Amino acid sequence: MAVLILGATSPIARAVAEEYARAGRTLCMAARDLEEAERISADLEVRYNVEAVAMAFDACDFDGHGQFIDEVEKRVGPVDVALFAFGFMGDQEQSQDDFEQARKVIDVNYTGAASLSELLAKKMAERGRGTIIGISSVAGDRGRASNYFYGSAKGAWTLYLQGLRNRLADKGVHVMTVKLGFVDTRMTFGMETGIPIASPEQVGAAIVDAQEQGVDSFYYPRFWQGIMTVIKGIPERVFKHLSL
Numbered sequence: 001m002a003v004l005i006l007g008a009t010s011p012i013a014r015a016v017a018e019e020y021a022r023a024g025r026t027l028c029m030a031a032r033d034l035e036e037a038e039r040i041s042a043d044l045e046v047r048y049n050v051e052a053v054a055m056a057f058d059a060c061d062f063d064g065h066g067q068f069i070d071e072v073e074k075r076v077g078p079v080d081v082a083l084f085a086f087g088f089m090g091d092q093e094q095s096q097d098d099f100e101q102a103r104k105v106i107d108v109n110y111t112g113a114a115s116l117s118e119l120l121a122k123k124m125a126e127r128g129r130g131t132i133i134g135i136s137s138v139a140g141d142r143g144r145a146s147n148y149f150y151g152s153a154k155g156a157w158t159l160y161l162q163g164l165r166n167r168l169a170d171k172g173v174h175v176m177t178v179k180l181g182f183v184d185t186r187m188t189f190g191m192e193t194g195i196p197i198a199s200p201e202q203v204g205a206a207i208v209d210a211q212e213q214g215v216d217s218f219y220y221p222r223f224w225q226g227i228m229t230v231i232k233g234i235p236e237r238v239f240k241h242l243s244l
Protein backbone atom coordinates (compact mmCIF):
# COMPACT_ATOMS: atom_id res chain seq x y z
CA MET A 1 0.00 0.00 0.00
CA ALA A 2 1.42 3.35 -1.06
CA VAL A 3 1.61 6.88 0.31
CA LEU A 4 0.61 9.65 -2.10
CA ILE A 5 2.12 13.08 -1.47
CA LEU A 6 0.29 15.86 -3.32
CA GLY A 7 2.34 19.05 -3.53
CA ALA A 8 5.66 17.21 -3.20
CA THR A 9 7.84 20.32 -3.64
CA SER A 10 6.55 21.81 -0.37
CA PRO A 11 9.17 21.41 2.40
CA ILE A 12 6.38 20.20 4.70
CA ALA A 13 5.42 17.54 2.14
CA ARG A 14 9.06 16.49 1.85
CA ALA A 15 9.40 16.19 5.62
CA VAL A 16 6.28 13.99 5.82
CA ALA A 17 7.55 11.87 2.90
CA GLU A 18 10.86 11.35 4.71
CA GLU A 19 9.01 10.08 7.79
CA TYR A 20 7.13 7.52 5.69
CA ALA A 21 10.27 6.61 3.73
CA ARG A 22 12.08 5.95 7.01
CA ALA A 23 9.29 3.47 7.78
CA GLY A 24 9.93 1.77 4.42
CA ARG A 25 6.74 2.91 2.67
CA THR A 26 6.37 3.13 -1.12
CA LEU A 27 5.80 6.75 -2.15
CA CYS A 28 4.26 8.63 -5.04
CA MET A 29 5.60 12.19 -5.08
CA ALA A 30 3.21 14.33 -7.13
CA ALA A 31 3.84 17.97 -8.03
CA ARG A 32 3.31 20.52 -10.79
CA ASP A 33 7.05 20.49 -11.44
CA LEU A 34 7.78 16.94 -12.61
CA GLU A 35 11.55 17.41 -12.82
CA GLU A 36 11.72 18.59 -9.23
CA ALA A 37 9.44 15.72 -8.14
CA GLU A 38 11.82 13.32 -9.91
CA ARG A 39 14.81 14.78 -8.10
CA ILE A 40 13.02 14.51 -4.74
CA SER A 41 11.96 10.92 -5.47
CA ALA A 42 15.48 9.88 -6.51
CA ASP A 43 16.84 11.39 -3.30
CA LEU A 44 14.31 9.44 -1.20
CA GLU A 45 15.13 6.20 -3.03
CA VAL A 46 18.86 6.60 -2.46
CA ARG A 47 18.66 7.69 1.16
CA TYR A 48 15.94 5.34 2.39
CA ASN A 49 16.10 2.41 -0.04
CA VAL A 50 12.38 2.65 -0.85
CA GLU A 51 10.41 2.90 -4.09
CA ALA A 52 9.47 6.53 -4.87
CA VAL A 53 7.68 7.41 -8.10
CA ALA A 54 7.34 10.99 -9.39
CA MET A 55 4.19 12.19 -11.12
CA ALA A 56 2.87 15.50 -12.43
CA PHE A 57 -0.48 16.99 -11.45
CA ASP A 58 -2.12 20.37 -11.25
CA ALA A 59 -4.68 21.09 -8.54
CA CYS A 60 -6.66 23.22 -11.02
CA ASP A 61 -6.83 20.60 -13.80
CA PHE A 62 -10.14 19.28 -12.51
CA ASP A 63 -10.93 17.32 -15.69
CA GLY A 64 -7.62 15.46 -15.44
CA HIS A 65 -7.91 14.44 -11.78
CA GLY A 66 -9.70 11.11 -12.40
CA GLN A 67 -7.09 9.95 -14.88
CA PHE A 68 -4.29 11.16 -12.61
CA ILE A 69 -5.51 9.15 -9.59
CA ASP A 70 -6.00 6.04 -11.75
CA GLU A 71 -2.47 6.46 -13.10
CA VAL A 72 -1.06 6.86 -9.58
CA GLU A 73 -2.61 3.54 -8.50
CA LYS A 74 -1.41 1.87 -11.71
CA ARG A 75 2.15 2.97 -10.90
CA VAL A 76 2.36 2.39 -7.12
CA GLY A 77 -0.69 0.29 -6.23
CA PRO A 78 -3.60 1.24 -3.95
CA VAL A 79 -3.11 4.50 -2.07
CA ASP A 80 -3.31 3.89 1.66
CA VAL A 81 -2.35 7.38 2.85
CA ALA A 82 -2.81 10.60 0.87
CA LEU A 83 -1.28 13.87 2.07
CA PHE A 84 -2.80 17.07 0.68
CA ALA A 85 0.08 19.51 1.03
CA PHE A 86 -0.42 21.82 -1.94
CA GLY A 87 -1.59 25.36 -1.34
CA PHE A 88 -1.35 28.87 -2.68
CA MET A 89 -1.64 32.02 -0.59
CA GLY A 90 -1.58 34.58 -3.40
CA ASP A 91 -1.59 38.28 -2.70
CA GLN A 92 -4.71 39.62 -0.99
CA GLU A 93 -4.59 43.06 -2.64
CA GLN A 94 -4.01 41.57 -6.08
CA SER A 95 -6.94 39.23 -5.46
CA GLN A 96 -9.16 42.22 -4.60
CA ASP A 97 -8.15 43.93 -7.88
CA ASP A 98 -8.29 40.86 -10.11
CA PHE A 99 -10.80 38.10 -9.47
CA GLU A 100 -8.81 35.65 -11.62
CA GLN A 101 -6.11 35.79 -8.93
CA ALA A 102 -8.73 35.32 -6.19
CA ARG A 103 -10.22 32.41 -8.09
CA LYS A 104 -6.83 30.72 -8.31
CA VAL A 105 -6.45 30.98 -4.54
CA ILE A 106 -9.91 29.45 -4.06
CA ASP A 107 -9.36 26.77 -6.70
CA VAL A 108 -5.96 25.56 -5.52
CA ASN A 109 -6.78 25.53 -1.81
CA TYR A 110 -10.37 24.36 -1.96
CA THR A 111 -11.90 23.28 -5.30
CA GLY A 112 -8.83 21.32 -6.43
CA ALA A 113 -8.33 19.76 -3.03
CA ALA A 114 -12.00 18.71 -2.80
CA SER A 115 -11.95 17.31 -6.35
CA LEU A 116 -8.92 15.07 -5.71
CA SER A 117 -10.12 14.15 -2.25
CA GLU A 118 -13.50 12.92 -3.52
CA LEU A 119 -11.77 10.58 -5.99
CA LEU A 120 -9.46 9.14 -3.34
CA ALA A 121 -12.26 8.89 -0.77
CA LYS A 122 -14.35 6.79 -3.17
CA LYS A 123 -11.50 4.35 -3.80
CA MET A 124 -10.59 4.13 -0.11
CA ALA A 125 -14.22 3.60 0.95
CA GLU A 126 -14.58 0.76 -1.59
CA ARG A 127 -11.47 -0.88 -0.11
CA GLY A 128 -12.61 -0.16 3.46
CA ARG A 129 -9.29 1.39 4.42
CA GLY A 130 -7.14 4.47 3.96
CA THR A 131 -6.23 7.85 5.39
CA ILE A 132 -6.66 11.32 3.94
CA ILE A 133 -4.50 13.99 5.58
CA GLY A 134 -5.55 17.53 4.71
CA ILE A 135 -3.26 20.42 5.53
CA SER A 136 -5.34 23.44 6.39
CA SER A 137 -4.51 26.64 8.19
CA VAL A 138 -5.35 28.71 11.24
CA ALA A 139 -6.18 31.36 8.62
CA GLY A 140 -9.35 29.35 7.96
CA ASP A 141 -10.64 29.84 11.51
CA ARG A 142 -11.61 33.48 11.20
CA GLY A 143 -11.91 35.89 8.26
CA ARG A 144 -9.40 38.72 8.32
CA ALA A 145 -9.04 41.76 6.03
CA SER A 146 -5.42 40.88 5.24
CA ASN A 147 -6.01 37.42 3.75
CA TYR A 148 -9.69 36.55 3.43
CA PHE A 149 -9.47 34.81 0.06
CA TYR A 150 -6.84 32.35 1.29
CA GLY A 151 -8.54 32.18 4.70
CA SER A 152 -11.97 31.45 3.28
CA ALA A 153 -10.60 28.76 0.95
CA LYS A 154 -8.78 27.09 3.86
CA GLY A 155 -11.89 27.49 6.03
CA ALA A 156 -13.97 25.74 3.36
CA TRP A 157 -11.32 22.99 3.13
CA THR A 158 -11.45 22.54 6.93
CA LEU A 159 -15.24 22.17 6.84
CA TYR A 160 -15.06 19.87 3.84
CA LEU A 161 -12.61 17.59 5.69
CA GLN A 162 -14.88 17.60 8.73
CA GLY A 163 -17.84 16.50 6.61
CA LEU A 164 -15.81 13.87 4.78
CA ARG A 165 -14.54 12.47 8.11
CA ASN A 166 -18.14 12.22 9.23
CA ARG A 167 -19.16 10.48 5.99
CA LEU A 168 -16.31 7.94 6.08
CA ALA A 169 -16.09 7.28 9.83
CA ASP A 170 -17.87 3.93 9.56
CA LYS A 171 -16.24 2.95 6.28
CA GLY A 172 -12.73 2.29 7.57
CA VAL A 173 -11.35 5.55 6.21
CA HIS A 174 -9.71 8.10 8.46
CA VAL A 175 -9.68 11.80 7.59
CA MET A 176 -7.26 14.01 9.50
CA THR A 177 -7.19 17.81 9.51
CA VAL A 178 -3.93 19.62 10.27
CA LYS A 179 -4.38 23.29 11.13
CA LEU A 180 -0.98 24.86 10.74
CA GLY A 181 0.27 28.08 12.24
CA PHE A 182 3.49 29.62 10.90
CA VAL A 183 5.95 27.20 9.32
CA ASP A 184 9.30 28.14 7.82
CA THR A 185 8.67 27.65 4.07
CA ARG A 186 8.45 29.72 0.86
CA MET A 187 4.94 30.74 1.91
CA THR A 188 6.18 32.61 4.98
CA PHE A 189 9.50 33.80 3.53
CA GLY A 190 10.21 37.38 4.64
CA MET A 191 7.13 37.56 6.92
CA GLU A 192 7.58 39.33 10.27
CA THR A 193 5.57 36.87 12.36
CA GLY A 194 6.34 37.92 15.95
CA ILE A 195 5.24 34.39 16.88
CA PRO A 196 7.58 31.36 16.95
CA ILE A 197 7.73 29.60 13.62
CA ALA A 198 7.92 25.80 13.27
CA SER A 199 10.35 23.93 11.04
CA PRO A 200 8.99 21.67 8.28
CA GLU A 201 10.74 18.72 9.99
CA GLN A 202 8.86 19.35 13.25
CA VAL A 203 5.59 19.52 11.31
CA GLY A 204 6.40 16.35 9.36
CA ALA A 205 7.07 14.36 12.52
CA ALA A 206 3.91 15.72 14.21
CA ILE A 207 1.73 14.83 11.21
CA VAL A 208 2.91 11.23 10.92
CA ASP A 209 2.73 10.73 14.67
CA ALA A 210 -0.87 12.06 14.75
CA GLN A 211 -1.85 9.94 11.74
CA GLU A 212 -0.54 6.80 13.44
CA GLN A 213 -2.56 7.67 16.56
CA GLY A 214 -5.75 8.25 14.54
CA VAL A 215 -6.10 11.91 15.58
CA ASP A 216 -9.02 13.66 13.83
CA SER A 217 -7.86 17.26 13.89
CA PHE A 218 -5.04 19.20 15.53
CA TYR A 219 -3.24 22.52 15.55
CA TYR A 220 0.51 22.70 15.00
CA PRO A 221 2.39 24.25 16.73
CA ARG A 222 -0.02 23.25 19.51
CA PHE A 223 -0.12 26.73 21.11
CA TRP A 224 -2.15 27.91 18.08
CA GLN A 225 -5.20 26.21 19.56
CA GLY A 226 -5.06 28.70 22.45
CA ILE A 227 -4.36 31.66 20.16
CA MET A 228 -7.29 30.77 17.91
CA THR A 229 -9.64 30.25 20.87
CA VAL A 230 -8.87 33.85 21.91
CA ILE A 231 -9.12 35.20 18.33
CA LYS A 232 -12.43 33.41 17.69
CA GLY A 233 -13.78 34.76 20.98
CA ILE A 234 -13.33 38.44 20.04
CA PRO A 235 -16.76 39.94 19.30
CA GLU A 236 -17.28 40.85 15.64
CA ARG A 237 -18.03 44.52 16.46
CA VAL A 238 -14.51 44.76 17.97
CA PHE A 239 -12.79 42.40 15.54
CA LYS A 240 -13.88 44.32 12.44
CA HIS A 241 -11.86 47.36 13.59
CA LEU A 242 -8.66 45.42 14.31
CA SER A 243 -5.94 45.43 11.67
CA LEU A 244 -5.02 41.75 11.70
Ligand SMILES: NC(=O)c1ccc[n+]([C@@H]2O[C@H](COP(=O)([O-])OP(=O)(O)OC[C@H]3O[C@@H](n4cnc5c(N)ncnc54)[C@H](OP(=O)(O)O)[C@@H]3O)[C@@H](O)[C@H]2O)c1
Nearest residue numbers: 007009010032058059085086087137180182183185186187
Ligand atom coordinates in the same frame (compact mmCIF):
# COMPACT_ATOMS: atom_id res chain seq x y z
N1 LIG B 1 4.01 27.79 5.71
C1 LIG B 1 3.02 28.10 6.55
O1 LIG B 1 3.20 28.89 7.49
C2 LIG B 1 1.66 27.47 6.39
C3 LIG B 1 0.68 27.79 7.34
C4 LIG B 1 -0.57 27.21 7.24
C5 LIG B 1 -0.83 26.32 6.22
N2 LIG B 1 0.14 26.04 5.30
C6 LIG B 1 -0.20 25.09 4.23
O2 LIG B 1 0.82 24.10 4.18
C7 LIG B 1 0.82 23.53 2.87
C8 LIG B 1 2.25 23.49 2.35
O3 LIG B 1 2.68 24.81 2.09
P1 LIG B 1 4.18 25.31 2.33
O4 LIG B 1 4.17 26.18 3.51
O5 LIG B 1 5.11 24.16 2.29
O6 LIG B 1 4.39 26.28 1.08
P2 LIG B 1 5.05 26.05 -0.34
O7 LIG B 1 6.49 25.68 -0.21
O8 LIG B 1 4.69 27.26 -1.12
O9 LIG B 1 4.31 24.78 -0.92
C9 LIG B 1 3.10 24.87 -1.60
C10 LIG B 1 2.98 23.70 -2.51
O10 LIG B 1 1.76 23.81 -3.25
C11 LIG B 1 2.03 23.54 -4.62
N3 LIG B 1 1.06 24.12 -5.52
C12 LIG B 1 0.70 25.42 -5.65
N4 LIG B 1 -0.21 25.55 -6.63
C13 LIG B 1 -0.43 24.30 -7.14
C14 LIG B 1 -1.25 23.77 -8.16
N5 LIG B 1 -2.05 24.55 -8.90
N6 LIG B 1 -1.21 22.45 -8.38
C15 LIG B 1 -0.41 21.63 -7.66
N7 LIG B 1 0.39 22.07 -6.69
C16 LIG B 1 0.38 23.38 -6.42
C17 LIG B 1 3.43 24.12 -4.83
O11 LIG B 1 3.98 23.65 -6.02
P3 LIG B 1 5.06 24.48 -6.88
O12 LIG B 1 6.40 24.12 -6.31
O13 LIG B 1 4.85 23.99 -8.28
O14 LIG B 1 4.70 25.94 -6.72
C18 LIG B 1 4.11 23.62 -3.55
O15 LIG B 1 4.47 22.28 -3.69
C19 LIG B 1 -0.13 24.39 2.02
O16 LIG B 1 -1.39 23.77 1.96
C20 LIG B 1 -0.23 25.66 2.83
O17 LIG B 1 -1.44 26.36 2.54
C21 LIG B 1 1.38 26.59 5.37
